[in-house]
Amino acid sequence: MRPLLLLTVANIKSFTRDRAALFWTLAFPLIFVLLFGSIFTGGSSERSIGFADLDGTPASGQLKGAFAALWNLKIVDGTEDELLASMKKGDVVAVIIVPEGYSQTVAAKAGPANLTVYTDPSQSGADATTRQLVGFVLSAVNQAVAGVPPAVEPSFKPIQTNDLTFISYLVPSILGMSLMQVGIFASVPLVADRQKLILKRLQATPLRRWQLVGSNVLMRLLIAIVQTAIIVGVGSALYHVQVAGSWLLIGGLILLGSLAFIALGYVIASFAKTEDAANGMTSVVQFPLMFLSGTFFPIDAMPDALKTVARALPLTYLGDGLRQVMVDGTPFSPLWVCFAVLAVWLVACFGIAARFFKWQ
């Protein structure tokens, strides 16, 4: 056991002193979480609407107040020309013009006063929302002016639904992706050590091969644990992703998934002769896994041909399993299938590596 532990410590020291490796394995997934987190949860859904009050009376001021009171709506004052210019720049999504004489027309009940509302129909979401908001405000104003109390009033109550927000979909997915990277990039230092004859030199000592492989696996599992802590920690601290579910299942999936991808890394190292080749081959393996395994969007949203591919990839099952056990995600496959497929990949990769890996 002592050689195994000493070698593991040596591997960890080598790893932590290699800034590039440290960045790619620890900072990179963190950046992913922060980036997607700020895109999909950060920035409020606040909208700005331009409001040009050409009337300038208490009545038009009240109308403005009614808009300003709406949830998440910001009112920008200005002249008609100014506001239209800033709408073209995209600073406001719509411009409302209150004509001169608005209050007189309303007070006299001399037919409907006319508001001009500029919207951009090509921005379908903003356009529809603006129409709804304006309609909502004006019906309230119309009721008030008519002096009729509302017959029906809505009362809004929030409840938590089971639908995944995108960030809670993403956190387990990015965890799965990171575990994959830590695993398959085991190939690069392994090939480098072989190329530099370090493996050969170690073979000339009483160190056993299982100790050598074991120390590599131990170090990578340790990195996996640190990564899990960082990704899950940031996800729950900054984006309120709640990890519910059995830590035993989560730990089991992380262990099995990591081992399967480390074994895949050894397969790559079996066929790559140089460090550069190992780097290249690992990247070639990594990208389809990353994008075809439902990491960034659900597999159900993919075309059928790609779905077939996804069904064969191990990351599909690691990500799917992690989403199921961590955030109660909708299963793509039953959980036992996720475990089984990862186990098959582990055994198959182990077998191939045992057959083809060369120590010198």
Add this chain to the structure above:
Amino acid sequence: MSIPTAAAAEPVIRVAGLHKAYGETRAVDGVSFEVQAGTIFGLLGPNGAGKTTTVEVLEGLREPDRGEVRVLGVDAVRDPDRLKPRIGVSLQTAALYPKLTVVEVLDLFRGFYHLGGRSTDELISLMDLGEKRTTRTQNLSGGQRQRLSVALALVNDPELVFLDEPTTGMDPAARRALWDVVLGLRSAGRTVLLTTHYLEEAEVLCDRVAIMDHGHILEEGTVEELVSRRFKERAVRFDTIDGLPEERLARMPGVASVKHEDGDTLLYTRDVAGTIGAVLDAAEGLGVEPANLGVRRATLEDVFLDLTGRALRD
């Protein structure tokens, strides 16, 4: 130099009929030799001669196609795990954990062996690495890395040490210091198998040498035996003179053979005075003066050139 008689004890290394082919290439083609305890044995030969493969079989790192290999009384092919705790290995090009320091690498390797051996401090002072204790190995010079590599070969105080080109990249002072370490190993009763490009090194260190080429051992014995077996003559050398035909050189008094090497002409002769006279006459006839004219005894270098048809360092 005292060499135990062959009958005294079982040799530390006994190789008989060793063969190893890679595809069509016969890297080692019927090699046999013995190394006695407490001696330094030199394996010499150009690149691709089969030295590395031979040594790797002895270290238990490679399986031969056939042949008997007993090292320290252990069958190195069937039982390498019993051999490894008792040997030390220094590989020529092994870069060792670039991000670890000298002390860390030594401590790590010491941890691979059971007990005893030499302390890290002892090894550091033996190999004169004191100033580099906490330097990462990636920042060592080539010579320092070689010294570390030799230190690593000694962590378990092995009975048999394999040194592969141990002085490559070292300055002359460091080379001499390493020679002292190797001679110290012999004084302590250890056995050393050395491969080297430097024939001078082999002459200084080795009790016996074997010259290998194309997978065969061409000649084996003490340096003196090898030299006197082939060269009863002295060598007269001078910068090659253009227009002086080979036949004329060969006909000079006492000349047994003629060699050309790197712009030098070498005449192996039994009659030094007669040969030099003839060279001067011939040069005068061509209106030139022979440059760098000199006489020396034949050395291992001459043996090597004669056997392999090329200088070792090419």
